[in-house]
Amino acid sequence: xxxxxxxxxxxxxxxxxxxxxxxxxxxxxxxxxxxxxxxxxxxxxxxxxxxxxxxxxxxxxxxxxxxxxxxxxxxxxxxxxxxxxxxxxxxxxxxxxxxxxxxxxxxxxxxxxxxxxxxxxxxxxxxxxxxxxxxxxxxxxxxxxxxxxxxxxxxxxxxxxxxxxxxxxxxxxxxxxxxxxxxxxxxxxxxxxxxxxxxxxxxxxxxxxxxxxxxxxxxxxxxxxxxxxxxxxxxxxxxxxxxxxxxxxxxxxxxxxxxxxxxxxxxxxxxxxxxxxxxxxxxxxxxxxxxxxxxxxxxxxxxxxxxxxxxxxxxxxxxxxxxxxxxx
Amino acid sequence: xxxxxxxxxxxxxxxxxxxxxxxxxxxxxxxxxxxxxxxxxxxxxxxxxxxxxxxxxxxxxxxxxxxxxxxxxxxxxxxxxxxxxxxxxxxxxxxxxxxxxxxxxxxxxxxxxxxxxxxxxxxxxxxxxxxxxxxxxxxxxxxxxxxxxxxxxxxxxxxxxxxxxxxxxxxxxxxxxxxxxxxxxxxxxxxxxxxxxxxxxxxxxxxxxxxxxxxxxxxxxxxxxxxxxxxxxxxxxxxxxxxxxxxxxxxxxxxxxxxxxxxxxxxxxxxxxxxxxxxxxxxxxxxxxxxxxxxxxxxxxxxxxxxxxxxxxxxxxxxxxxxxxxxxxxxxx
Amino acid sequence: xxxxxxxxxxxxxxxxxxxxxxxxxxxxxxxxxxxxxxxxxxxxxxxxxxxxxxxxxxxxxxxxxxxxxxxxxxxxxxxxxxxxxxxxxxxxxxxxxxxxxxxxxxxxxxxxxxxxxxxxxxxxxxxxxxxxxxxxxxxxxxxxxxxxxxxxxxxxxxxx
Numbered sequence: 001x002x003x004x005x006x007x008x009x010x011x012x013x014x015x016x017x018x019x020x021x022x023x024x025x026x027x028x029x030x031x032x033x034x035x036x037x038x039x040x041x042x043x044x045x046x047x048x049x050x051x052x053x054x055x056x057x058x059x060x061x062x063x064x065x066x067x068x069x070x071x072x073x074x075x076x077x078x079x080x081x082x083x084x085x086x087x088x089x090x091x092x093x094x095x096x097x098x099x100x101x102x103x104x105x106x107x108x109x110x111x112x113x114x115x116x117x118x119x120x121x122x123x124x125x126x127x128x129x130x131x132x133x134x135x136x137x138x139x140x141x142x143x144x145x146x147x148x149x150x151x152x153x154x155x156x157x158x159x160x161x162x163x164x165x166x167x168x169x170x171x172x173x174x175x176x177x178x179x180x181x182x183x184x185x186x187x188x189x190x191x192x193x194x195x196x197x198x199x200x201x202x203x204x205x206x207x208x209x210x211x212x213x214x215x216x217x218x219x220x221x222x223x224x225x226x227x228x229x230x231x232x233x234x235x236x237x238x239x240x241x242x243x244x245x246x247x248x249x250x251x252x253x254x255x256x257x258x259x260x261x262x263x264x265x266x267x268x269x270x271x272x273x274x275x276x277x278x279x280x281x282x283x284x285x286x287x288x289x290x291x292x293x294x295x296x297x298x299x300x301x302x303x304x305x306x307x308x309x310x311x312x313x314x315x316x317x318x319x320x321x322x323x324x325x326x327x328x
Numbered sequence: 329x330x331x332x333x334x335x336x337x338x339x340x341x342x343x344x345x346x347x348x349x350x351x352x353x354x355x356x357x358x359x360x361x362x363x364x365x366x367x368x369x370x371x372x373x374x375x376x377x378x379x380x381x382x383x384x385x386x387x388x389x390x391x392x393x394x395x396x397x398x399x400x401x402x403x404x405x406x407x408x409x410x411x412x413x414x415x416x417x418x419x420x421x422x423x424x425x426x427x428x429x430x431x432x433x434x435x436x437x438x439x440x441x442x443x444x445x446x447x448x449x450x451x452x453x454x455x456x457x458x459x460x461x462x463x464x465x466x467x468x469x470x471x472x473x474x475x476x477x478x479x480x481x482x483x484x485x486x487x488x489x490x491x492x493x494x495x496x497x498x499x500x501x502x503x504x505x506x507x508x509x510x511x512x513x514x515x516x517x518x519x520x521x522x523x524x525x526x527x528x529x530x531x532x533x534x535x536x537x538x539x540x541x542x543x544x545x546x547x548x549x550x551x552x553x554x555x556x557x558x559x560x561x562x563x564x565x566x567x568x569x570x571x572x573x574x575x576x577x578x579x580x581x582x583x584x585x586x587x588x589x590x591x592x593x594x595x596x597x598x599x600x601x602x603x604x605x606x607x608x609x610x611x612x613x614x615x616x617x618x619x620x621x622x623x624x625x626x627x628x629x630x631x632x633x634x635x636x637x638x639x640x641x642x643x644x645x646x647x648x649x650x651x652x653x654x655x656x657x658x659x660x661x
Numbered sequence: 662x663x664x665x666x667x668x669x670x671x672x673x674x675x676x677x678x679x680x681x682x683x684x685x686x687x688x689x690x691x692x693x694x695x696x697x698x699x700x701x702x703x704x705x706x707x708x709x710x711x712x713x714x715x716x717x718x719x720x721x722x723x724x725x726x727x728x729x730x731x732x733x734x735x736x737x738x739x740x741x742x743x744x745x746x747x748x749x750x751x752x753x754x755x756x757x758x759x760x761x762x763x764x765x766x767x768x769x770x771x772x773x774x775x776x777x778x779x780x781x782x783x784x785x786x787x788x789x790x791x792x793x794x795x796x797x798x799x800x801x802x803x804x805x806x807x808x809x810x811x812x813x814x815x816x817x818x819x820x821x
Contacts, residue, residue, distance in 0.1 A: 044441070046544075046545055046601050047420070047544075047601040047602035048544065048601060048602065049544055049601070049602060049603070049604040052544075071601075071602050072444075072461075072602055073423075073441060073443075073444070073461075073602075107543070107544075107545055108544065108601075109543055109544075110543065110544050110604050113488070113604045115489050116413040116414065116416070116417070116487050116489065116603070116605070117413045117487075117489060117752075118752075119752055142462075143416055192728075192729075193678070193680060193727060193729065194678065194727060195727055195728040196724075196727065196728070196752070197723055197724075197726055197727070197728060197730070197751050197752035197753055198751070198752030199728050199752070220680075220728075220729050221680055221728070221729030221730070221731070222728055222729060223754055223756045223757050224756075225489075225490045225754045225755075225756060226728065226754065276364065276365065276366040277363070277365045277366055277367075277538070277548065278367070279365075279538060279541075280538075281363045281365060281534055281535070281537075281538040282362065282363050282364060282365055282366070283362070283363070299534045299537045299538055300363075300534065302530070404776075406773075406776055490754070490755070507773040507811060509773065509776070510771055510773055510802070510804055510807070510811050511804070512806065513804065513805070513806030513807075514804060514805070514806070518803070518804075518805075521801070521802055521803075522800065522801075522802050564773075565773045565811070565813055566773045566774060567774075568773075568774070568813055568814055568817055569774055569795065569814045569817045572814065572817030572818045573817060573818060573819075575818050576818050576819065649818075
């Protein structure tokens with residue numbers, strides 16, 4: 001990790017987001033800490049969809065963390081972070097935060113939403129995966145739905161257990177803690193064959209854990225539309241690799257950095273490109289490509305047009321080659 | 329469209345507000361379906377003025393149109409429907425829009441929320457009311473009816489599930505030739521099944537992909553248009569026997585320039601923050617041809633669009649029998 | 662695995678916790694031509710028509726079933742669509758339900774002018790609404806929730 005500047009540049013993933021202050025730190029387990037953020041000037045923060053995550057900037061990097069509240073008109077956001085010493089540094093940086101520190105975060109992003117039509121939510125969590133699951137449990141209780149929770153953790157290493165227990169009642173009808181693999185297998189097997197028809201399943205935890213739960217559910221006849229798992233960032237376009245564009249008619253070369261669109265780069269260089277949605281749907285910002293293979297990320301061009309590589313939508317698409325030549 | 333440079337006519341300042349604020353939809357002399365979406369609340373200039381600064385637009389017709397809506401709802405209960413699983417998203421829509429209106433019209437409106445207790449003041453209606461989010465009985469007629477009494481827009485809520493959008497709630501009194509009551513419960517592709525050309529042009533599936541990718545809090549808009557005879561907001565399928573007959577007589581009516589209106593829908597697409605549902609607002613603006621003709625650039629563009637529009641699109645819009653008369657009148661000026 | 666021949670529980674005849682294939686047929690169809698239930702337990706039901714009573718019975722069958730169950734509906738389109746709507750209300754998802762619709766049979770036409778639904782046995786392009794006597798043009802715009810096609814006044818634009 002590079003040295004942390006006093007005011008690091010705003011990372012593209014949190015641009016247009018919020019600047020929040022740490023208002024509370026509480027230790028959940030030996031390796032998990034909960035961090036609460038609020039607006040420095042106080043007041044309400046944007047509501048969020050249960051199961052949402054926040055992208056938090058640390059130094060020059062970013063990490064996504066699940067929010068643990070129900071998301072209904074909150075005045076603060078709480079995340080929980082598992083310390084991973086051999087990781088990229090994000091969790092270690094989060095564990096160093098103290099009350100009063102300021103951070104750049106994205107607006108809450110939803111990629112693990114509850115199904116509005118579900119009559120019951122079967123919630124399954126392992127380890128730090130409890131965070132979005134707790135959000136779902138709180139939301140179900142608030143909305144008058146029912147939920148039951150299975151939580152797998154190492155003995156004496158369960159996070160948020162007390163908060164989950166407090167939800168028990170007509171909303172959260174069961175909380176089963178499993179501290180070994182064998183007991184979890186039998187609890188899950190029993191749960192998967194006894195759910196009423198309106199039930200949806202939500203799972204969060206290590207990828208192998210999620211895959212195993214989903215596989216077991218499918219083998220018991222659960223259709224894919226009933227199965228929901230946390231997939232961080234699936235709904236977003238990633239920042240992409242930097243590349244160069246050569247504007248053939250103007251004889252100009254421009255560098256397109258990661259996290260900055262080709263359209264933005266061209267506009268910064270003084271080019272006027274017709275555009276409307278800047279999301280890859282309206283087709284206004286089409287550009288003719290003379291050489292190189294664009295990385296098509298738009299919804300506008302047909303598969304055949306994409307394969308021809310003669311046009312691209314510069315608001316979202318990038319390049320598979322180090323350099324693209326455009327008729328511009 | 330941002331490439332088109334629109335110059336406001338120097339005489340425009342003398343035009344009445346209904347013309348200066350009208351969202352004239354044509355950028356050129358031809359029109360085809362497209363996913364013409366752009367970020368919301370960006371002021372859009374026209375040759376006569378501008379539009380689009382606020383999410384909820386309130387104009388000189390506010391009270392009159394809300395009274396008209398109340399009458400339609402009293403006559404026909406099928407214009408409002410909320411499937412049970414959509415209750416949270418109705419509250420989400422209400423709190424989002426009231427808060428947005430209070431920000432945009434601070435002189436006449438205010439909104440305060442403490443926990444789930446909210447206070448709403450609307451000076452245009454001399455209204456002060458307190459309600460509780462989630463308690464349907466705390467608002468007259470419930471949250472959907474109440475929201476429909478505060479904004480001129482028709483309200484549609486789309487649920488997001490199984491990678492599809494579902495029209496599962498709404499309050500629609502000013503439909504342009506469709507039946508909300510029939511379409512409730514349909515998914516996005518089913519709703520658009522009757523529209524010609526959109527299948528082969530992949531517009532609907534692309535639009536759905538775009539909408540599914542919107543993140544909570546994001547707001548976009550687009551426009552759509554047709555022609556309406558008389559200043560009639562309720563041109564729903566339900567009342568078609570009342571307004572359909574006008575289509576056969578308008579072409580020969582000497583009062584056509586005053587009776588025939590360009591109907592423009594400003595449609596907003598908002599991904600709601602807490603429910604994640606998609607709020608689709610449809611605000612209808614009507615302007616007679618005689619007013620259109622007062623702006624030379626509009627007169628010419630609209631005249632050419634009507635003349636050039638392919639027959640199948642003119643048929644679907646229900647204007648095929650009189651679009652030539654309208655175009656001839658506009659271009660002969 | 663439980664077999665289909667297990668003695669039925671009291672009430673709807675389906676043992677609680679059923680997760681096999683429920684096959685429901687309507688009308689004169691002798692038996693439901695289920696392709697192959699792949700060795701899964703199967704529970705058969707036959708009704709003359711999808712009346713309020715039979716739909717209530719179906720609802721109770723779905724109530725004793727558990728996630729994992731599949732549903733096959735066979736018979737005239739009007740009946741199986743009414744049953745499919747009940748299944749959806751009970752939490753069955755589209756991909757869990759198979760519709761085996763008879764090609765012919767009456768269809769429902771919804772009249773937006775008086776909000777009533779007419780059974781149309783002629784399958785022509787027009788039908789007279791039994792609610793308001795308007796002659797309706799029948800479109801191919803179809804609502805699964807209502808199990809009906811949209812109609813509209815066929816001759817409204819003709820000069821009086």
